[in-house]
Amino acid sequence: MSKALSLDLRQRTLAAVLEEGLSHREAAARFKVSAASVSRWRALAADGAVPMHGPLGGDRRSHLVEGHADAILTVFHARRDMALAELQAELAERGLRFGYGTLWRFFARRGYTRKKRLRTRPNNSARTS
DSSP: OOOOHHHHHHHHHHHHHHTOOOOHHHHHHHHHHHHOOOOOOHHHHHTOOOOOOOOOOOSHHHHHHTTTTTHHHHHHHTTOOHHHHHHHHHHEEETTOOOOHHHHHHHHHOOOOOOOOOOOOOOSSOOOO
């Protein structure tokens, strides 16, 4: 997983560009960062913003499927025994196209399992104390 570069390194790199007159590539080579990063940091500094890193990782797209939660759950509750592939096909007929894994995570967030096996009886020989 990637790791954000420190604010101190960003500020030292920008100082080399602005105060010492180094080019983006020269500053990038000196501080062992990419020239594109130096360009982005310089643009942020020119706009008056602090060249701080943005959020790393995390969920970026679940809001797309969550926006259609009512429609997905309506189709799901109409026939609860359908497999995810069947649900995916049913939603596609309605113009909603989601990947298998997207639907899997959608139901996992709500605590639904897609196992179709019957529940087993408790074990009679297990200890109860």
